[in-house]
């Protein structure tokens with residue numbers, strides 16, 4: 749999979765995409781993540797990528813030209829399944845969307861700007877708009893990081909034990925059951941007996957019942973889906 753991220757703040761990505769599962773998936777060549785600085789696609793001599801909005805509102809708006817230049821250049825290299833714009837007014841991201849996107853070959857994620865981007869980009873170049881929740885971030889970079897992480901960890905082979913991605917919370921609209929490790933007794937705080945029993949069928953039944961109970965208590969909305 750190839751993920752191209754378009755941003756005015758490329759420095760926000762280092763550290764995150766070079767760590768943990770995202771790093772391992774890139775080392776294993778399961779995914780290539782390229783962060784592109786939109787300023788490099790500006791023809792302006794000062795590399796400006798934003799300008800005042802028509803109609804006189806406060807704040808700056810990302811211009812169409814550098815974004816069109818970047819997307820046009822990338823489209824010459826590969827065919828994209830989706831060109832995504834991160835925005836608080838997009839479709840709310842969830843595990844189903846992450847699953848779907850983890851099967852794609854190529855995506856572009858365009859990071860929104862705090863005041864917005866020229867609307868013509870959304871009308872003519874973007875195929876899908878995604879929000880990561882009903883709150884407003886300063887820009888779309890954190891949203892792009894969240895989406896990239898959620899998508900890449902689902903690519904087969906990214907997580908050592910593939911089962912562990914399948915048993916994540918939300919994969920079947922259930923929250924995950926509790927997990928424990930050694931010691932089995934810490935200051936009298938004990939691990940549930942059943943997990944030490946070695947009886948796999950009973951353990952699986954317990955896990956399902958715990959998942960149901962936690963979902964009913966904490967996220968009853970998921971059971972209605």
Ligand code: ADE
Nearest residue numbers: 834835836879880885891
């Ligand atoms: N940009 C600003 N807020 C956002 C959000 N909630 N989701 C995605 N992109 C955003």
